[in-house]
Amino acid sequence: MPGRITMMDVAREADVSLMTVSRVVNNKDGISQATRERVQDIINRLGYRPSSIARGLVTNRTGTLGLVVPDNANPFFSEVARGVEHVAYAEGYNVFLCNTEEDRERELAVLQSLEEKQVDGLIICSSRLDDAELQSAVAQHDAVILVNRVVERPGVGMLLNDDEQGGRLITQHLLDGGHRKIGFLSGPPSAFSGRLRVQGYRASLEATNVSYNPDWVWHSPPMVETGKQVARDMLTAHQELTALLCYNDLVAVGALQACAELGCKVPDDLAIVGFDDIPLAVLVTPPLTTCHVPRYDLGSQAMHMLLEKIEGASQGDEPILVQPKLVVRASAP
Amino acid sequence: MPGRITMMDVAREADVSLMTVSRVVNNKDGISQATRERVQDIINRLGYRPSSIARGLVTNRTGTLGLVVPDNANPFFSEVARGVEHVAYAEGYNVFLCNTEEDRERELAVLQSLEEKQVDGLIICSSRLDDAELQSAVAQHDAVILVNRVVERPGVGMLLNDDEQGGRLITQHLLDGGHRKIGFLSGPPSAFSGRLRVQGYRASLEATNVSYNPDWVWHSPPMVETGKQVARDMLTAHQELTALLCYNDLVAVGALQACAELGCKVPDDLAIVGFDDIPLAVLVTPPLTTCHVPRYDLGSQAMHMLLEKIEGASQGDEPILVQPKLVVRASAP
DNA sequence: CTGTTAGCGCATTCAG
DNA sequence: CTGAATGCGCTAACAG
Numbered sequence: 185m186p187g188r189i190t191m192m193d194v195a196r197e198a199d200v201s202l203m204t205v206s207r208v209v210n211n212k213d214g215i216s217q218a219t220r221e222r223v224q225d226i227i228n229r230l231g232y233r234p235s236s237i238a239r240g241l242v243t244n245r246t247g248t249l250g251l252v253v254p255d256n257a258n259p260f261f262s263e264v265a266r267g268v269e270h271v272a273y274a275e276g277y278n279v280f281l282c283n284t285e286e287d288r289e290r291e292l293a294v295l296q297s298l299e300e301k302q303v304d305g306l307i308i309c310s311s312r313l314d315d316a317e318l319q320s321a322v323a324q325h326d327a328v329i330l331v332n333r334v335v336e337r338p339g340v341g342m343l344l345n346d347d348e349q350g351g352r353l354i355t356q357h358l359l360d361g362g363h364r365k366i367g368f369l370s371g372p373p374s375a376f377s378g379r380l381r382v383q384g385y386r387a388s389l390e391a392t393n394v395s396y397n398p399d400w401v402w403h404s405p406p407m408v409e410t411g412k413q414v415a416r417d418m419l420t421a422h423q424e425l426t427a428l429l430c431y432n433d434l435v436a437v438g439a440l441q442a443c444a445e446l447g448c449k450v451p452d453d454l455a456i457v458g459f460d461d462i463p464l465a466v467l468v469t470p471p472l473t474t475c476h477v478p479r480y481d482l483g484s485q486a487m488h489m490l491l492e493k494i495e496g497a498s499q500g501d502e503p504i505l506v507q508p509k510l511v512v513r514a515s516a517p
Numbered sequence: 518m519p520g521r522i523t524m525m526d527v528a529r530e531a532d533v534s535l536m537t538v539s540r541v542v543n544n545k546d547g548i549s550q551a552t553r554e555r556v557q558d559i560i561n562r563l564g565y566r567p568s569s570i571a572r573g574l575v576t577n578r579t580g581t582l583g584l585v586v587p588d589n590a591n592p593f594f595s596e597v598a599r600g601v602e603h604v605a606y607a608e609g610y611n612v613f614l615c616n617t618e619e620d621r622e623r624e625l626a627v628l629q630s631l632e633e634k635q636v637d638g639l640i641i642c643s644s645r646l647d648d649a650e651l652q653s654a655v656a657q658h659d660a661v662i663l664v665n666r667v668v669e670r671p672g673v674g675m676l677l678n679d680d681e682q683g684g685r686l687i688t689q690h691l692l693d694g695g696h697r698k699i700g701f702l703s704g705p706p707s708a709f710s711g712r713l714r715v716q717g718y719r720a721s722l723e724a725t726n727v728s729y730n731p732d733w734v735w736h737s738p739p740m741v742e743t744g745k746q747v748a749r750d751m752l753t754a755h756q757e758l759t760a761l762l763c764y765n766d767l768v769a770v771g772a773l774q775a776c777a778e779l780g781c782k783v784p785d786d787l788a789i790v791g792f793d794d795i796p797l798a799v800l801v802t803p804p805l806t807t808c809h810v811p812r813y814d815l816g817s818q819a820m821h822m823l824l825e826k827i828e829g830a831s832q833g834d835e836p837i838l839v840q841p842k843l844v845v846r847a848s849a850p
Numbered sequence: 851c852t853g854t855t856a857g858c859g860c861a862t863t864c865a866g
Numbered sequence: 867c868t869g870a871a872t873g874c875g876c877t878a879a880c881a882g
Contacts, residue, residue: 231657233629233632233633233657234633235574235633235635236633236634236635237570237573237574237579237634237635238574240570241568241570241571241574246570247634248613248634256589256595256598256599256602256614257592257595257596257598257599259590259592262589262590262595263590265589265590265614265616266589266590266616266618269589269614269615269616270616270618273616273623273626273627278613278615278630278631278634279613279614280581280611280612280613280614281589281598281602281612281613281614282602282611283598283599283602283603283606285599285603290606293606294606296566297611298611299566300566300567300568300569301569301570301580301581301611302568302569302570324564324566408796408800437800463741464797464800467741467770467797467800467801468800468801468802469801469802
């Protein structure tokens with residue numbers, strides 16, 4: 185096969201220099217309308233496409249970005265991804281969507297790979313790395329936005345759902361409903377947002393003089409299946425509970441299923457609250473009371489922040505807090 | 518800032534030539550154990566990372582792949598994506614996950630962009646392009662796998678869920694249940710698989726001497742909201758229907774909601790059947806009868822096929838058919 | 851307005 | 867076992 189069509193081919197065919205072709209391709213001026221059109225025609229006729237990797241080698245910009253998420257099949261992250269990609273696409277970027285499958289090792293590997301690919305910028309959602317790992321990973325890149333994770337490092341942008349406040353909101357709602365024995369399935373230990381939500385829960389309890397009971401806080405991987413299993417164990421071990429907060433809606437749905445199996449009625453025997461307000465939340469029976477997080481907007485806003493950083497127009501690095509909103513439905517009226 | 522660390526830096530520091538460093542980096546032999554270790558140490562100490570774009574320029578391989586889907590937030594595609602990415606990652610590839618948002622123009626743009634990025638291979642899921650567009654888009658790439666779409670072009674691999682058979686299975690199930698007036702919400706007109714499913718539906722009807730009524734086949738975008746709207750309109754216009762086939766589970770869930778609003782009981786007043794068997798299918802009430810499609814496996818198998826193609830080991834281009842399986846649940850017992 | 855020169859960071863020859 | 871030369875396809879800086 186004849187190999188890729190290069191600028192050289194176009195230049196030869198048009199009987200001009202490489203530079204002239206380059207100028208046409210990049211819409212730079214300093215070229216007569218006539219040559220521009222002639223060259224453009226030849227480009228079209230030959231089907232020439234610029235090699236963005238050759239270009240990247242000289243410009244040091246690849247036009248690609250990285251987006252790292254724990255699990256793209258989780259509706260929360262896939263919606264964040266949509267927001268990111270929509271904006272990125274509008275600005276002419278392509279994005280590597282990288283799934284870490286909730287795995288630390290894999291997150292590290294992905295981050296290294298993105299570095300080798302020389303992405304122009306990076307958004308990391310809900311990193312599962314510990315602080316030290318994240319610090320040094322982030323140090324390799326010069327434009328980074330963290331979503332729902334904090335790290336001490338100048339130059340890193342942060343966009344955070346106010347998880348502690350979210351934890352307070354849902355806890356307060358249950359307290360207002362008269363609940364005093366409230367369990368919490370708090371997500372994976374590595375989840376930063378889980379820790380914050382528990383803090384909010386605890387703060388809210390203590391503000392009402394209800395004592396915090398660590399036995400009522402269990403970890404669970406953030407998926408339906410695991411939520412179901414852990415909820416079953418927890419509810420069996422702690423039959424005194426009258427309400428259950430869940431790390432996210434997926435876990436809450438799992439808890440709903442566990443209740444069905446245990447013959448425990450929601451919300452009469454047990455109130456259940458989720459987090460995120462994914463579309464699924466209104467599709468289950470009973471629909472979930474939850475804390476609404478603007479997933480798509482989180483993605484698009486993170487992307488806007490990243491663009492500012494890439495273009496060097498970043499307005500300082502104060503973390504930006506997004507306020508979640510309590511949504512009351514039948515699972516915890 | 519001092520700029521990126523290059524091979525040159527390592528070579529200078531180790532007092533060897535570029536080539537020696539290159540050999541160490543790429544694990545080639547023809548190097549003494551001693552130098553290898555010494556160079557490796559310096560690489561680690563300096564934090565050198567090879568530039569995959571520079572490498573790509575000379576090797577003509579980028580280590581990146583493209584995956585094009587209509588909507589990553591659709592659980593069907595996000596699961597396919599997981600399958601693809603899992604295998605890709607294991608083989609050292611990164612993948613551009615590109616959402617077309619069900620938009621033809623955008624799909625074309627994405628495909629062109631992937632060409633400029635010089636991906637080593639490409640998987641296109643459920644393309645919404647017409648045949649001519651797809652043909653010429655595909656012609657630009659040398660390793661392409663189509664999922665759930667057929668195109669006439671040598672060299673293109675195809676992995677297909679047997680949608681016609683799926684259409685037959687679900688239709689037959691309803692016929693067996695005594696239904697004779699069966700509507701079909703068949704998805705977007707651009708959806709190849711929708712057309713096949715309708716064919717199966719029609720074939721199944723006619724094999725039972727039930728006449729095919731085109732008034733009972735309506736299009737609907739493949740999402741819950743739109744499914745709900747179209748279902749409402751259709752059921753209002755055609756109250757004679759006793760069963761409704763849906764393009765996918767999302768549409769079926771929408772139909773379920775429409776029924777709830779219309780005061781129509783499922784399955785007593787109307788049987789509803791979905792397609793895909795996404796996790797959501799068992800979470801709604803009543804759980805959906807549907808046609809199971811192995812989404813994750815579709816992704817991982819497509820990826821394996823793509824790898825074979827990239828490595829030139831492709832075993833011919835017979836489309837590979839995957840058989841869907843009827844799953845009977847309460848929405849259409 | 852257009853062309854020439856140089857070099858991005860690396861791997862592939864081919865010599866030592 | 868190691869190194870020197872060459873070029874991938876393109877753009878930036880300067881010349882004309």
